[in-house]
Amino acid sequence: xxxxxxxxxxxxxxxxxxxxxxxxxxxxxxxxxxxxxxxxxxxxxxxxxxxxxxxxxxxxxxxxxxxxxxxxxxxxxxxxxxxxxxxxxxxxxxxxxxxxxxxxxxxxxxxxxxxxxxxxxxxxxxxxxxxxxxxxxxxxxxxxxxxxxxxxxxxxxxxxxxxxxxxxxxxxxxxxxxxxxxxxxxxxxxxxxxxxxxxxxxxxxxxxxxxxxxxxxxx
Amino acid sequence: xxxxxxxxxxxxxxxxxxxxxxxxxxxxxxxxxxxxxxxxxxxxxxxxxxxxxxxxxxxxxxxxxxxxxxxxxxxxxxxxxxxxxxxxxxxxxxxxxxxxxxxxxxxxxxxxxxxxxxxxxxxxxxxxxxxxxxxxxxxxxxxxxxxxxxxxxxxxxxxxxxxxxxxxxxxxxxxxxxxxxxxxxxxxxxxxxxxxxxxxxxxxxxxxxxxxxxxxxxxxxxxxxxx
Numbered sequence: 001x002x003x004x005x006x007x008x009x010x011x012x013x014x015x016x017x018x019x020x021x022x023x024x025x026x027x028x029x030x031x032x033x034x035x036x037x038x039x040x041x042x043x044x045x046x047x048x049x050x051x052x053x054x055x056x057x058x059x060x061x062x063x064x065x066x067x068x069x070x071x072x073x074x075x076x077x078x079x080x081x082x083x084x085x086x087x088x089x090x091x092x093x094x095x096x097x098x099x100x101x102x103x104x105x106x107x108x109x110x111x112x113x114x115x116x117x118x119x120x121x122x123x124x125x126x127x128x129x130x131x132x133x134x135x136x137x138x139x140x141x142x143x144x145x146x147x148x149x150x151x152x153x154x155x156x157x158x159x160x161x162x163x164x165x166x167x168x169x170x171x172x173x174x175x176x177x178x179x180x181x182x183x184x185x186x187x188x189x190x191x192x193x194x195x196x197x198x199x200x201x202x203x204x205x206x207x208x209x210x211x212x213x214x215x216x217x218x219x
Numbered sequence: 220x221x222x223x224x225x226x227x228x229x230x231x232x233x234x235x236x237x238x239x240x241x242x243x244x245x246x247x248x249x250x251x252x253x254x255x256x257x258x259x260x261x262x263x264x265x266x267x268x269x270x271x272x273x274x275x276x277x278x279x280x281x282x283x284x285x286x287x288x289x290x291x292x293x294x295x296x297x298x299x300x301x302x303x304x305x306x307x308x309x310x311x312x313x314x315x316x317x318x319x320x321x322x323x324x325x326x327x328x329x330x331x332x333x334x335x336x337x338x339x340x341x342x343x344x345x346x347x348x349x350x351x352x353x354x355x356x357x358x359x360x361x362x363x364x365x366x367x368x369x370x371x372x373x374x375x376x377x378x379x380x381x382x383x384x385x386x387x388x389x390x391x392x393x394x395x396x397x398x399x400x401x402x403x404x405x406x407x408x409x410x411x412x413x414x415x416x417x418x419x420x421x422x423x424x425x426x427x428x429x430x431x432x433x434x435x436x437x438x439x440x441x442x443x444x445x446x
Binding site: 077 | 270279282284285286289290292293296297310311313314317318321322356
């Protein structure tokens with residue numbers, strides 16, 4: 001039933017996109033509530049009083065916060081279809097490690113690449129490209145991060161895809177040129193309906209990034 | 220059924236290493252503890268954790284697992300038929316445990332650390348106030364999660380108990396530095412009692428560092444300390 005699952009999310013959020021992909025892969029119907037995190041609606045404050053951020057997944061009235069935690073929850077609740085994580089404990093640990101790497105390492109330099117200027121931006125770009133290199137090496141010649149099947153780490157990373165064009169534009173680099181394996185992998189992921197439907201339009205993201213750049217004083 | 224050599228690369232002073240050791244104790248797993256020397260990184264560490272180059276690293280049958288919370292979950296899953304469950308069984312309870320464990324690392328301990336790195340009295344006071352505020356949130360989380368039982372995980376210590384409890388040694392050192400109780404029996408009575416129970420759990424007791432020894436070590440990392 002659609003009213004059992006609600007997602008509070010904001011259209012440009014790379015984190016919300018991960019959760020949307022997961023719900024779609026599992027075939028879970030849900031109600032989507034567009035929630036601007038700058039506005040702090042009563043529902044947002046009630047469901048995520050600690051961080052006051054989106055996305056928030058609400059299942060049977062109970063909130064689950066933090067996108068990677070939401071992904072694990074979705075995988076555990078709707079366990080009869082399409083496993084997102086490997087069943088082998090070691091492979092699972094590896095998947096969690098790489099999703100954690102993406103969370104810990106990408107966010108900061110990524111936003112600084114499109115959101116700042118000067119020395120700060122240059123340092124962020126260097127760091128971001130290093131992390132992309134690490135992720136390219138980890139992917140290697142596999143079809144997906146988990147191997148043959150699109151899964152947890154792919155979802156964690158593809159959440160960032162809509163922002164790639166903005167990073168490339170403001171950071172002045174090309175992912176296709178620097179990271180051919182990653183590029184092939186994104187194309188593979190984009191064949192999936194769940195991914196295409198979850199992602200925001202890259203040009204709209206650039207417009208949004210421009211607004212934020214002015215707000216942060218980078219323009 | 221998981222078999223094979225188990226090694227743990229770590230340090231007696233590390234909170235994160237302690238998490239892995241508590242989990243191994245809970246599952247009654249014998250392992251070889253490879254103590255890293257402070258200030259240098261062994262070849263084995265660099266080879267086993269090339270991405271972060273940090274401890275702890277669990278090496279099971281020659282395969283490395285990194286990041287403390289990931290190691291604890293791995294131990295729970297690889298030795299699922301041994302000892303109590305470390306993660307709760309219900310998906311919602313697991314999500315809550317993971318949420319608070321992330322909060323403890325990303326928000327709570329960052330605040331505790333700011334006490335140790337504070338420059339001057341004003342900054343220290345502000346850092347103390349922030350820790351108190353966040354500890355009150357953890358008190359409420361404890362009441363919600365424990366549901367009247369002795370631990371966050373219920374009858375036995377589990378993932379969230381380990382995530383927070385592993386910090387108790389460092390919390391004591393920080394209290395000495397701040398000349399202020401951070402786990403206060405009047406402000407956070409449930410957590411205060413929980414901490415005593417946690418410290419005395421047989422899986423934890425042998426691992427808790429001596430406060431004086433830890434305080435001395437802390438001065439190397441935090442030269443501004445006043446403990």
